[in-house]
Ligand SMILES: Nc1ncnc2c1ncn2[C@@H]1O[C@H](COP(=O)(O)OP(=O)(O)OP(=O)(O)O)[C@@H](O)[C@H]1O
């Protein structure tokens with residue numbers, strides 16, 4: 001479960017990205033986060049990932065208050081919460097296998113356990129046979145799938161996806177969405193920030209709309225606007 005309790009985030013005295021956000025997302029939910037550029041979507045996702053600290057209020061992931069986690073517990077949070085960045089953030093000098101392995105090495109897995117899990121992950125993201133490719137040898141959609149694989153490799157309970165279809169054509173966007181939907185159906189909660197009207201309208205999921213750092217709409221089975 002994810003809870004935002006009166007969360008505000010100021011980047012500086014005159015940049016207030018979020019105002020007193022209250023929100024609960026239950027286990028297994030699929031939520032689209034929508035709103036114009038600068039509304040505060042990425043800020044919300046980064047707060048859940050423990051990558052930013054709220055200026056006021058608290059963010060909880062299950063019974064952990066993210067903003068009070070000691071630094072040695074952050075890797076455990078990141079095992080529970082996977083983040084897919086819009087620009088992938090793949091390591092360009094590492095293969096697909098190695099990019100996904102990074103997420104498992106910090107969990108202290110043996111080589112045998114890693115091989116097994118990475119094969120499972122490659123299957124989930126439809127990249128079987130591409131373990132030894134480097135990011136530059138792959139299309140954008142394939143690289144996005146590697147990023148999703150890395151995010152879920154530690155058996156994440158929560159997947160945060162920040163505009164995962166932002167740079168993709170409609171067909172590839174749907175391929176990515178299908179993979180994320182399958183991950184959700186297998187039990188992982190998903191929060192996906194997106195500007196993709198077609199996907200949001202077709203999926204009929206919970207939609208949270210942010211405007212100038214405030215929640216202006218939170219509806220089940222909803223549409224982009
Ligand atoms: N590191 C930062 N330092 C200062 N201001 C920031 C920082 N990151 C974001 N902001 C500001 O906070 C506000 C919210 O930004 P955020 O990135 O959360 O928006 P967003 O909804 O993700 O937008 P987009 O759709 O363009 O990705 C914006 O006004 C932005 O300029």
Ligand SMILES: [Mg+2]
Pocket residue numbers: 041042043162193
């Ligand atoms: Mg953003």
